[in-house]
Amino acid sequence: MTESNGPPATTRRRFLTGSLVAGGAMVAGGRAEAAGDPAILEVKPWAQILGEGVDARPYGTPSQFENHVVRRNVPWLTADPISSVNFTPLHELDGIITPNGLCFERHHAGIAEIEPTQYRLMINGLVEKPIVFTLEDLKRFPRENHLYFLECAANSGMEWRGAQLNGCQFTHGMVHNVMYTGVRLRHLLERAGVRTNGKWILAEGADASAMTRSIPLEKALDDCLVAFKMNGEALRPEQGYPVRLVVPGWEGNMWVKWLRRIEVGDEPWHHREETSKYTDLLADGRARRFTWVMDAKSVITNPSPQAPITHGRGHTVITGLAWSGRGTVPRVDVTLDGGKNWRQARMDGPSLPMSLHRFYFEFDWDGRPLLLQSRAHDSTGYVQPTKNELRQVRGENSIYHNNGIQTWYVNEKGAAENVEVS
Numbered sequence: 001m002t003e004s005n006g007p008p009a010t011t012r013r014r015f016l017t018g019s020l021v022a023g024g025a026m027v028a029g030g031r032a033e034a035a036g037d038p039a040i041l042e043v044k045p046w047a048q049i050l051g052e053g054v055d056a057r058p059y060g061t062p063s064q065f066e067n068h069v070v071r072r073n074v075p076w077l078t079a080d081p082i083s084s085v086n087f088t089p090l091h092e093l094d095g096i097i098t099p100n101g102l103c104f105e106r107h108h109a110g111i112a113e114i115e116p117t118q119y120r121l122m123i124n125g126l127v128e129k130p131i132v133f134t135l136e137d138l139k140r141f142p143r144e145n146h147l148y149f150l151e152c153a154a155n156s157g158m159e160w161r162g163a164q165l166n167g168c169q170f171t172h173g174m175v176h177n178v179m180y181t182g183v184r185l186r187h188l189l190e191r192a193g194v195r196t197n198g199k200w201i202l203a204e205g206a207d208a209s210a211m212t213r214s215i216p217l218e219k220a221l222d223d224c225l226v227a228f229k230m231n232g233e234a235l236r237p238e239q240g241y242p243v244r245l246v247v248p249g250w251e252g253n254m255w256v257k258w259l260r261r262i263e264v265g266d267e268p269w270h271h272r273e274e275t276s277k278y279t280d281l282l283a284d285g286r287a288r289r290f291t292w293v294m295d296a297k298s299v300i301t302n303p304s305p306q307a308p309i310t311h312g313r314g315h316t317v318i319t320g321l322a323w324s325g326r327g328t329v330p331r332v333d334v335t336l337d338g339g340k341n342w343r344q345a346r347m348d349g350p351s352l353p354m355s356l357h358r359f360y361f362e363f364d365w366d367g368r369p370l371l372l373q374s375r376a377h378d379s380t381g382y383v384q385p386t387k388n389e390l391r392q393v394r395g396e397n398s399i400y401h402n403n404g405i406q407t408w409y410v411n412e413k414g415a416a417e418n419v420e421v422s
């Protein structure tokens with residue numbers, strides 16, 4: 001930029017001096033205060049008394065100042081909490097791990113509280129030798145650790161016909177990313193001995209909903225895990241304690257919690273969760289079935305409706321999450337103007353298949369309104385579509401598998417709102 005395009009030098013100097021006197025100038029994210037800031041100069045109460053000892057918190061909890069960081073539900077979606085959902089506070093998190101106490105929950109018949117010594121997993125059906133495992137038996141198979149996202153197929157489902165819920169917690173929070181420890185389902189099936197006509201498995205939960213899903217044997221023998229640890233500790237009751245099925249990259253409904261039975265069969269069972277639910281009604285009245293894989297998706301988590309820009313114009317950091325059920329997400333693009341101009345975001349942290357990826361985009365905000373969007377490119381070359389592109393192919397009747405691009409409108413004050421651009 002030439003000097004003539006900028007403000008005259010005298011004006012610029014006057015502006016800088018003026019802000020310093022007012023005490024509000026920001027230099028590269030830090031405060032350049034001439035006058036004293038009590039928050040740095042005063043000796044605070046916490047420096048004048050002794051704190052709690054190591055016996056105060058045998059199982060740690062977050063700081064009292066973080067108690068707004070919780071799973072939340074949408075009251076009108078929760079007719080009855082026993083068969084309902086709450087949402088991960090994505091806008092309060094960073095990195096790619098979802099803390100155990102913040103993983104969204106989806107239950108069809110409430111949380112089963114299973115006494116671990118009474119836990120059993122049965123494998124039956126088209127096998128040489130039906131077999132029953134205790135929890136201890138499972139832990140004698142070779143263990144593996146994998147970081148995987150679980151996304152409910154209904155994530156963003158309320159957004160099919162237009163922008164609705166105001167916050168990425170509610171539009172995108174039916175996803176979590178956890179390091180699982182478990183054993184390959186393949187080892188257990190091999191122990192039982194799958195007959196040659198065995199082509200499918202049925203996974204069944206021990207809760208009162210007896211959640212049941214058909215899974216092709218090929219997937220079951222590939223990367224499915226029977227998991228008993230999440231982020232290093234025992235599964236939480238709400239995530240299926242003591243054992244859940246992990247079906248990497250595939251819709252959350254198949255990740256049966258409180259797993260109690262695996263039946264081997266020669267065809268799918270056509271249970272409720274794969275017929276009346278978890279199918280996608282198209283414009284012509286036919287329904288897509290067995291749409292297992294979660295397509296590439298991304299969302300800007302900050303700023304977003306629950307996390308406005310509060311620092312005013314100047315240097316700001318945009319961040320968000322991206323994932324794909326088909327592999328990694330090597331690239332995410334960000335636009336500030338509703339899709340006219342795209343810039344590549346900076347990916348940070350481990351890039352693991354079928355796991356969340358973190359991206360950042362740093363820029364100088366001039367205080368003008370923004371139309372923020374992110375767009376994921378996965379390792380297969382697939383590019384996340386716009387919501388209109390999805391509707392052109394799938395019509396307006398769908399709930400599940402909405403991976404369309406999300407737009408946040410940010411006004412001059414930094415407040416953000418869920419909108420759509422046409």
Ligand SMILES: Nc1nc2c(c(=O)[nH]1)N[C@H]1C(S)=C(S)[C@@H](COP(=O)(O)O)O[C@H]1N2
Pocket residue numbers: 103104105106107108109150151152153176204205206207209210211238239240251252253254255256257258259
């Ligand atoms: N046994 C059982 N497994 C279940 C469910 C259930 O209600 N019962 N809900 C399913 C659905 S629809 C989803 S999206 C995921 C949610 O997993 P989470 O509660 O750990 O987030 O679990 C799946 N497994």
Ligand SMILES: [Mo]
Pocket residue numbers: 106152153154252253
């Ligand atoms: Mo789900």
